[in-house]
Amino acid sequence: MKNFKGLANQSELETLLADLVAIESVNPAYKGGERGEIAVGEYVADYIRKLGIEPEFQPVLPGRPNILGRLQGAHDACLIFEAHMDTVTADPMPDAFTPLVREGRLYGRGACDDKASLAAMMYALKLLKEYAAGGHAAVLLAAVIDEEVAYRGALKLAESKPRAQGAVVGEPTNLVPVIAHKGVVRFRIRTRGRAVHTSRMQEGINAIYPMVEAIQALREQVEPRLSARALPRLGAPTLCVSVIHGGLQVNMVPDECVIEIDRRTVPGETADEALAEIDAALDSVRQREPSYRIERLAPDLLDYALDTPRGAKIAQVARKACETIRGETEFGTAPYGSDASKLAELAHIPSIVLGPGDIAQAHTGDEWVELMQVVQAAEIYAQLAVEFVRYDH
Numbered sequence: 001m002k003n004f005k006g007l008a009n010q011s012e013l014e015t016l017l018a019d020l021v022a023i024e025s026v027n028p029a030y031k032g033g034e035r036g037e038i039a040v041g042e043y044v045a046d047y048i049r050k051l052g053i054e055p056e057f058q059p060v061l062p063g064r065p066n067i068l069g070r071l072q073g074a075h076d077a078c079l080i081f082e083a084h085m086d087t088v089t090a091d092p093m094p095d096a097f098t099p100l101v102r103e104g105r106l107y108g109r110g111a112c113d114d115k116a117s118l119a120a121m122m123y124a125l126k127l128l129k130e131y132a133a134g135g136h137a138a139v140l141l142a143a144v145i146d147e148e149v150a151y152r153g154a155l156k157l158a159e160s161k162p163r164a165q166g167a168v169v170g171e172p173t174n175l176v177p178v179i180a181h182k183g184v185v186r187f188r189i190r191t192r193g194r195a196v197h198t199s200r201m202q203e204g205i206n207a208i209y210p211m212v213e214a215i216q217a218l219r220e221q222v223e224p225r226l227s228a229r230a231l232p233r234l235g236a237p238t239l240c241v242s243v244i245h246g247g248l249q250v251n252m253v254p255d256e257c258v259i260e261i262d263r264r265t266v267p268g269e270t271a272d273e274a275l276a277e278i279d280a281a282l283d284s285v286r287q288r289e290p291s292y293r294i295e296r297l298a299p300d301l302l303d304y305a306l307d308t309p310r311g312a313k314i315a316q317v318a319r320k321a322c323e324t325i326r327g328e329t330e331f332g333t334a335p336y337g338s339d340a341s342k343l344a345e346l347a348h349i350p351s352i353v354l355g356p357g358d359i360a361q362a363h364t365g366d367e368w369v370e371l372m373q374v375v376q377a378a379e380i381y382a383q384l385a386v387e388f389v390r391y392d393h
């Protein structure tokens with residue numbers, strides 16, 4: 001049985017990661033993002049071509065394909081290694097695309113989120129090719145777009161129904177295999193009134209007042225139910241009124257008020273159920289005051305919670321691979337969402353999140369990753385592909 005511990009070459013991985021960081025791939029929805037992920041995609045395609053893998057450019061958005069590559073194995077088993085190519089904006093990071101190595105860390109935008117995982121997955125294919133002689137699961141490497149905004153790359157990948165018995169999504173988890181995280185549903189609530197000059201206030205309808213009552217109803221009726229649903233590892237689902245807009249100027253009765261809500265779901269809750277609970281609270285306000293015009297709008301963004309059983313093969317094998325390379329390992333949960341829940345929910349592939357780096361360094365002005373973790377990640381991914389086959393036999 002192949003053991004990959006110590007087989008990854010740190011300086012090769014450092015070069016690979018530095019190359020990826022030096023290629024700007026800010027998501028076009030963010031400041032400074034113009035080209036999208038395509039230049040990173042071409043780099044990934046070239047890299048796997050050199051390993052004898054023909055890259056597939058899976059169309060997602062104009063000029064923004066996912067890059068897929070399949071490393072054949074000697075067995076039927078197939079795994080997905082997925083990482084995203086886009087980053088958040090370079091601000092406020094100086095020299096964001098000039099990778100700097102200092103004291104065992106590599107600094108730069110995307111160093112941690114998510115190019116460290118991407119580099120480690122690419123390099124794992126090389127390790128498998130060199131050392132495993134086909135004695136591993138087939139691996140579909142998926143370098144996807146748009147994770148930072150609307151995860152359209154992961155949705156496209158899931159929609160294409162890839163045949164796989166497990167997926168590893170690379171995100172900064174400090175090399176802890178994460179099997180559960182929350183989902184989210186974001187939506188708006190709008191109240192309407194009638195605008196008049198404040199000197200004739202009696203003739204108008206103030207849209208802010210029903211909103212005050214709507215928010216109160218959410219706090220009094222929905223919030224307590226959420227705290228009662230707390231899970232041991234993930235905590236309680238949450239509801240946050242995070243944006244409010246209402247009124248145009250101080251001498252006008254406001255005719256509209258809008259709030260935006262971020263509702264984090266836990267495994268077992270669906271978005272529909274979460275929204276039904278909101279609607280019931282709003283109904284109670286309408287019943288008290290039938291003249292109020294309150295509407296809950298269709299969700300702007302929806303994401304599923306991740307809840308992979310500890311006993312799932314992918315979870316067990318990932319944990320074992322982590323132990324082989326790093327020693328004793330426990331499962332973890334994440335406070336953020338990831339592409340893993342889309343692969344699990346829409347493509348029915350048991351999925352985990354596992355990657356180098358700490359989420360605390362992502363999206364900041366001081367993004368870095370510890371190179372030793374990137375090395376270990378590559379070894380863990382390769383180990384996992386070998387042990388995934390062995391688990392059945």
Ligand SMILES: [Zn+2]
Nearest residue numbers: 113114147171
């Ligand atoms: Zn990420």
